[in-house]
Amino acid sequence: MTTQIAHLADLAGRVGEVLGVSDWITVDQARIDRFAEATGDHQWIHVDPVRAATGPFGVTVAHGFLTLSLLPWFFDHGFVVNDTRMGLNYGLNKVRFPAPVPVDSRLRAQFKLLAYEPIDGGAQLLVEATIEREGASKPVCVAESLTRRFV
Template identity: 65%
Template sequence: MKIFGQLGALQAHVGEALGVGEWMTVDQPRIDQFAHATHDRQWIHVDPARAADGPFGATVAHGFLTLSLLPALCATAFHVEGSRMGVNYGLDRVRFPAPVPVGSRIRAACRLLEYTPLEQGAQLTIEATVEREGSEKPVCVAQMVSRRYY
């Protein structure tokens, strides 16, 4: 994990990698909890028996589940000391190029695309590329826009 001593230190790293996070396992209970919370109970996500005969041979995580894990995945990639609060401001480009079969391990590589100073903080645009262990294609690529305050 890369550690930055202060928020302003990020400005010098626009266009650079901020770090690669730790692996996280996407298991069936996590998929089921997400399905329950979002009311998206499509069989490809929650019915292992039926999904075994489906296109991926097993259940797969919702794309939006992968997207919702970005803050946790990026939190293990880099840390900014002295930042008292972060706010999700939005997303720009989001794609799900490959599925996340149940039991997969995923992690995020984070790259700083933009740094815009704000009063008491900065707006950051971070490209997060989520990879699945053993897969050549990423499972999610998203540009996250957040505001951090000191």
């Protein structure tokens, strides 16, 4: 269930806290194939199930950048700031992919607020997004995301 936060300004006092956890999403082969088509990354470990069966993971795995590209979906399903009219992706400070995402994995993200900085018309948020795979002990992606939200 998406966490509802009434006002952007309320986040100023929540630095260091978890803001929310997203719903689960399944990364199936069709999604992997569409990402490969969109990016031109047709590495066999992502798109060739027969060859991947003999590879290091025994199945195809999602592109790391596919996992990262799901951040907007995870944000939308993790927490909502009700009084913001728009948000912008401002960049990333650090991204790591500690573990693979085998085909048909279920993923979700947890969001921890690392910094809150007032800006003209809103605030800049530094949020640590930790993307986990159901049943796995290590996260599949940890990213520090900078967003700007406007009221």
